[in-house]
Amino acid sequence: MNTGNSNSPLGAGGYSNTKATLALAKASFRSIIRSPSAVVFTLAFPLIFILVFGFLGGGGTHIDVGITPGSDMKNPVIGMLEKTGMIRLVKNKSKTDYDKLLEKGNVDAMIDVHRKVNSVAYSVNVVYTSASMDKGNILKSVLNNLFYDKNLKPSVAEIKESTVQGREYKTIDFILPGQLGFSLLSTGVFGTAFVFLSLRQTLVIKRFFATPVKRSSIVIGEGIARIGFALIGALFIILIGHFFFEFTLVHGALTVVNMLILATLGVIVFMGFGFIISGVAKNESMVPPISNIVTLPQFLLSGTFFSIEAFPTWLQPISRALPLTYLNDAMRKVAFEGMGLWDVKFQIMILLLWGIGIYAVAVKVFKWE
């Protein structure tokens, strides 16, 4: 043993908190990538869902048809359309809103019905979008059937059709951001909860406290590792989606960077849930049930698989209260609509509010030993 300890410990060299934090981050990162559950939740699950939906395509078909403002509502055509069940009418939006929806393929077609001048017959004007050509074609055949319907025929004179150019909105463009959000949620919640609970229970943290390391270094080191891992996972999911399933990245690399910034914010917020759970749970077997209480509702209700507009109206306010909803929303806007981060400031603000609330609770319930 050499005699380097004759120096005062307060003396030269000094103690580096950064070095300690980075050592912890490195250790934690190594530990995460070797932990099967982290890899499964962050990468395997989301990729499986993406694969399934990527190959499955459309899923349950319904066609969203917007009604052009000013259209005659008391006509038999729209009434018949409503009865077919397959068609959902999107009413009472402004012209500009409809144009945007149509361009993105969120509305599959617009319909405008007018009574012909000096006639009892109606003129039906349909605008399709290239963003949703397959659904447009379904609507076309539905309309043709209606046109030849015996009861209706006398009153409908003509169907005029046209198509606007839009960006094609593929299933993957909806599914991938949702899966990404889910991946970030599970990494943040499960990972953080398990790690801090097990470090506490196996006295690893106590042993750390016998070294000069600061508590903040322990939290930040763990955070760096988890965020790093989550971002690598996110990048992996985005790239697989982009190159194998033609996931739309409007501004290419810039869009990816924006998505990763959102991912970072999301994971930090979700880690707060993890801190709370690690404090509340008495032992490791309590972690999964409590974590599921946090993740499952968000998984189902935050627009991971289905647009929240498809939910019953009484459920929608719940959806709109969950943080993952806003992360998913912001991700989709950034990825598919090419918005910048400033354009999704509302979603970011809600996430930040959640973050503040969660960490306020976490500080109260988190236990070191």
Next chain:
Amino acid sequence: METKKAIISVTNLVKKYDDFVAVQGLSFEVYENEIFGLLGPNGAGKTTTLEIIETLREKTSGEIIVDGFSVDKHAQSIKKIIGVQLQAAGYYPNLNLIELLELFAGLYGADVKPMEMLEKVNLQDKAKAKYKALSGGQKQRFSIATTLINQPKIIFLDEPTTGLDPQARRNLWDLITEIRDAGTTVVITTHYMDEAEQLCDRVAFVERGQIIALDTPDNLIDKLVNSGFERKKEVKKANLEDVFINLTGKEWRE
């Protein structure tokens, strides 16, 4: 007896929990470069006392000075000059021994070569093994390696030989003696009196949060003998553990 310099001095240490007093007015000194044993039954307050000195636990009252630093004001300075082995502490999951030592080097801000640390405790063959895969004796030796990373002036070992087989125990005694001989002060707790007798320069008996005896093992035994104590059974020149070691050999088993 030559005068020795105290590196730890504990004065009137009291630790109260809600409804009971774990430590009630402990005072003792640990001298530089000795192996000091804290002995006593479970629940006597040994671990609590150690953890307060190690700055891991708050005391209720009393004064503790470690190498000139007070636990109240300079806990951070104390952490830098001590090495701590906790009873039953685990290590960061999924890391091998080299990686764990790198982590501790970072935590202590020490510049060490992990392999050299492993050589000190004779674990170089296990460099890539996980802590969980080690045998009891190896685990304890690894724990001791982590206490040596910052070249501490004092190391604290809380029941390091509990649960080990006789060979592993003796092997650990050799290691602890080497560490003392290299200039480090060692504070150890144990339930094995033969171990304390062999290993410790001085021992303190703790009972119900108080020190009831403190001296060298030799003096304590002499005192008892002089008081007229006699063993019920005549002492033979060897004991059963000697038989065990003689039959199974001194080699280290894993």
